[in-house]
Amino acid sequence: MQALILGATGAIGRTVAAELARSTEVDRLWLAGRNQVRLEWLLDVLSGDPSRISAHAFDLHDGALRDRRFRELSPDLVISCAGPARQLELPCARAAVEVGASWLSSANDHVAAESIPALDAPAVAAGVTVVSGCGLSPGLTNLLVALAARELDEVEEIEVATTRSARDPAGQAALAQLLIGLSGPAPSIADGRRISEPGPKASHLVYFPEPVGWVETFAGASPEITTLVSRWPGLRLLRWRVGLVEKPAMDALRLLAGGPWATRFANWGPAASRALQQALSTWPSAGPAWSAARVDVRGQAGGRPRSVSLGVVDHLVNLTALPLVAAATELAAGRTEPGVRAPERAFEPKSLLARIGRRGVRIARLEPYLV
Amino acid sequence: MPPRASRLVTALGLSLVGLWWARQRAHSKVPSPQGRWREVTEDELG
Numbered sequence: 001m002q003a004l005i006l007g008a009t010g011a012i013g014r015t016v017a018a019e020l021a022r023s024t025e026v027d028r029l030w031l032a033g034r035n036q037v038r039l040e041w042l043l044d045v046l047s048g049d050p051s052r053i054s055a056h057a058f059d060l061h062d063g064a065l066r067d068r069r070f071r072e073l074s075p076d077l078v079i080s081c082a083g084p085a086r087q088l089e090l091p092c093a094r095a096a097v098e099v100g101a102s103w104l105s106s107a108n109d110h111v112a113a114e115s116i117p118a119l120d121a122p123a124v125a126a127g128v129t130v131v132s133g134c135g136l137s138p139g140l141t142n143l144l145v146a147l148a149a150r151e152l153d154e155v156e157e158i159e160v161a162t163t164r165s166a167r168d169p170a171g172q173a174a175l176a177q178l179l180i181g182l183s184g185p186a187p188s189i190a191d192g193r194r195i196s197e198p199g200p201k202a203s204h205l206v207y208f209p210e211p212v213g214w215v216e217t218f219a220g221a222s223p224e225i226t227t228l229v230s231r232w233p234g235l236r237l238l239r240w241r242v243g244l245v246e247k248p249a250m251d252a253l254r255l256l257a258g259g260p261w262a263t264r265f266a267n268w269g270p271a272a273s274r275a276l277q278q279a280l281s282t283w284p285s286a287g288p289a290w291s292a293a294r295v296d297v298r299g300q301a302g303g304r305p306r307s308v309s310l311g312v313v314d315h316l317v318n319l320t321a322l323p324l325v326a327a328a329t330e331l332a333a334g335r336t337e338p339g340v341r342a343p344e345r346a347f348e349p350k351s352l353l354a355r356i357g358r359r360g361v362r363i364a365r366l367e368p369y370l371v
Numbered sequence: 372m373p374p375r376a377s378r379l380v381t382a383l384g385l386s387l388v389g390l391w392w393a394r395q396r397a398h399s400k401v402p403s404p405q406g407r408w409r410e411v412t413e414d415e416l417g
Contacts, residue, residue, distance in 0.1 A: 147416075205401075205402065207402075207404065207405035207406075209408040210404075210408055213404070214401050214402060309406075310411070311408060350416045351416075353416055354413055354416040357413060357416065358413075362410050362411070363410070363411040363416075364408040364409060364410050364411065365408070365409050365410075365411050366405065366406045366407070366408055366409075367406050367407045367408075367409055368405060368406035369404070369405070369406050369407070
């Protein structure tokens, strides 16, 4: 397989590059980013065979240049760790499909997710697979929901929650996207109808896997609201929540998200994201700098109500990068159907989660205390 | 110590005690763990 990684110099991209550089399933690896110096540093760190790993500096926002590079390289798979997804996901995915490459991304923008299904017919015609959103959320959360749903005869309610530490470095794109996800109304399903919750106002405590524990979370916007509904159309409830482990940092982020500038934050550039990341990381934390996700799937099993809660905890870069790596190796094996696929449809959940687990991210099940 | 300074120190001390107490109360409202998180083994994932 010949793979091209976009955003290779970012925190997520570097991890994906390092993992795939060691992988035997990748014959050729191209690393793409805007910064030539950082790309050369990354090549040096990876110490790979130059005939196997090389770097290409270009700006994804330059459509003509991007399309030309894709045609010149002609990869089998394009893995995007670049942001902001709202601007880049659809045009870059389309460019990949046009050169006959499968697409895999860590995109977590709900607006971008709603536009990706338009690529289904071209992807089927090209015989390639498009999996938009295969990082932590969406991605790992979709797989956890699919795994939990297997224990139920009927799925009625799904709740997805994620948290990260303000001190957990995961790159500027992730932080910008968190701010965008908190800005504006949060779509959800309640009483079987799609509604918009008023964003980060009402808090809800969620118990994540230890050592994270209880975190105050808020309604936000994420692609799972679109992708999970297409898989389980009769849902009575579907909600996505997010929070920072450090409460004061989350309060500051909510204040920032409530301003008119928030949705334009992604356009401020890497300097603004870096400044915000540094400001948040100075917040004193009583606990470790971990990130986590939890899914609660409720429904019926054997005629009785049943609830299954699964979670993961690790550093955000691992929770986002390792699912991408595992998915890339699955795509390389050619075991996916062509077309646009959500992660839980593209891959066999147990198999992919086992692959991710072997790379160090373990799944946990909540066994409630009986009171 | 002049009476005004004494009152100021007393007010400051009581404020600090009050802040500490309020913090203790706030932290005590965090619920106890909801359950035990048990690792899903690779065997369970098949």
